[in-house]
Amino acid sequence: MPTAHSIQSIDFLTAFSESVLAYPIVLSIHLTCIALFGGMILATDLRLLGVAFKGLTITEVVTSLRAWKRIGGTIMIAMGLLLAASEAEKYAPNPFFWTKMIILGLIGVHALIFRPIVYNKTEELDRSPVIPTKAKVAAILSLVLWTSMVVMGRLIAYWD
Amino acid sequence: MPLQNAVADALNNSEWVFALAECVHIGGFAVAIGSIALVDFRMLNLGLRRETAARILRDTELWTVVALLFVMFSGVALFLSQVDIYRVNLIFPIKMYVLAAALIYNFTVHRRVATMENPPPFVSKLVAMVSLLLWVSVVFGGIFTGFLV
Numbered sequence: 001m002p003t004a005h006s007i008q009s010i011d012f013l014t015a016f017s018e019s020v021l022a023y024p025i026v027l028s029i030h031l032t033c034i035a036l037f038g039g040m041i042l043a044t045d046l047r048l049l050g051v052a053f054k055g056l057t058i059t060e061v062v063t064s065l066r067a068w069k070r071i072g073g074t075i076m077i078a079m080g081l082l083l084a085a086s087e088a089e090k091y092a093p094n095p096f097f098w099t100k101m102i103i104l105g106l107i108g109v110h111a112l113i114f115r116p117i118v119y120n121k122t123e124e125l126d127r128s129p130v131i132p133t134k135a136k137v138a139a140i141l142s143l144v145l146w147t148s149m150v151v152m153g154r155l156i157a158y159w160d
Numbered sequence: 161m162p163l164q165n166a167v168a169d170a171l172n173n174s175e176w177v178f179a180l181a182e183c184v185h186i187g188g189f190a191v192a193i194g195s196i197a198l199v200d201f202r203m204l205n206l207g208l209r210r211e212t213a214a215r216i217l218r219d220t221e222l223w224t225v226v227a228l229l230f231v232m233f234s235g236v237a238l239f240l241s242q243v244d245i246y247r248v249n250l251i252f253p254i255k256m257y258v259l260a261a262a263l264i265y266n267f268t269v270h271r272r273v274a275t276m277e278n279p280p281p282f283v284s285k286l287v288a289m290v291s292l293l294l295w296v297s298v299v300f301g302g303i304f305t306g307f308l309v
Binding site: 020023024025027028031032034035036037038039040042043052053055056057060061064065068147150151153154155158 | 175176179182183186187189190191192193194195196197198201206207208209210211215216219220223295296299300302303304306307308
C-alpha cells in the first residue's frame with residue numbers, strides 16, 4: 001500500500017508512533033472521550049426512550065449536552081485519526097478498521113436523517129403525550145451504532 | 161489455582177473470548193464513567209442545569225453500579241488470563257490503587273456532596289473535578305498497563 005506507507009512516513013506521524021509516551025497518551029485521550037462522550041450519548045438515548053431522566057425535558061437533555069458532545073466527538077475523532085494515520089500500513093488492510101469507518105459514516109447518516117425530525121424537534125417531542133416512535137428508533141439505532149463502534153475499535157487489534 | 165487456570169485456558173484457547181471481555185470492559189467503563197461524569201458536569205454547572213445533582217445521581221446510580229460490575233468482572237477475567245504479565249507490570253498496581261481510591265471516593269465523598277441540599281459551590285466543583293481526575297486516571301492507567309510493561 002504505497003499511499004498508506006507515505007501517510008505514516010510523514011515526519012511527525014513517524015515520530016508520534018515511535019514515541020514511547022505519545023501513542024499511549026493519545027490512545028488514553030481517545031478512550032477518555034469515549035467514556036465522557038459515551039455517557040452523554042447514553043443519557044440522550046435513554047431520555048428519548050423514556051427510560052431515564054424523566055424529570056428533565058428532552059429539550060434540556062439534548063440541548064445542554066449538545067456542545068459537549070460536539071467537543072468530545074471532535075477530540076475523539078481527531079485522536080482516532082492520528083492513531084490510525086501513524087500506523088497506516090497496519091490499518092489499511094484491516095477489515096475491522098474499515099468496518100469501523102463505515103459505522104462512523106452511518107453515524108453521520110443517522111445524524112442527517114434524525115437531526116431534522118428528532119434532535120431539532122425536541123420541543124415537539126416534549127409536547128407529545130407519548131414519546132413518538134421516530135424518537136425511540138433514533139435512540140435505539142444510536143445505541144447499536146455506538147456499541148458497534150466500540151466493538152470494532154477493539155477488534156482492530158485482533159486482525160493480523 | 162484451578163479457577164485461575166480455567167479462566168486462563170478459556171481466554172487463551174479462544175482469542176475471541178478475550179476480545180469479548182475487552183469489549184465488555186471498554187463498553188462498561190464508558191457507561192460507568194460517563195454516568196458519573198454527568199453528575200460531575202452538573203456539579204460544575206456545565207450541563208443539565210435544570211435538574212439538581214442529587215436527582216441526576218439518583219437517575220444514573222443504578223446504571224453506574226451495574227456497569228461497574230460488568231467492568232470489574234471482565235477486568236478480573238482479563239487479569240486471570242495473564243496473571244504473570246500483570247504481576248510484573250509497573251503500572252498495573254498503580255492503576256489498582258487509583259481505582260480503589262476512585263471507587264471509595266465515588267460512594268463516600270462524591271455521593272455525599274452530590275446529594276447535599278445546598279453545598280458551597282466551590283466544594284461541589286472541587287469534588288466534581290477530583291472525581292473526573294480520578295476516573296480519567298484509571299482510564300490512562302489501563303492503557304499504560306498495556307503499553308509500558
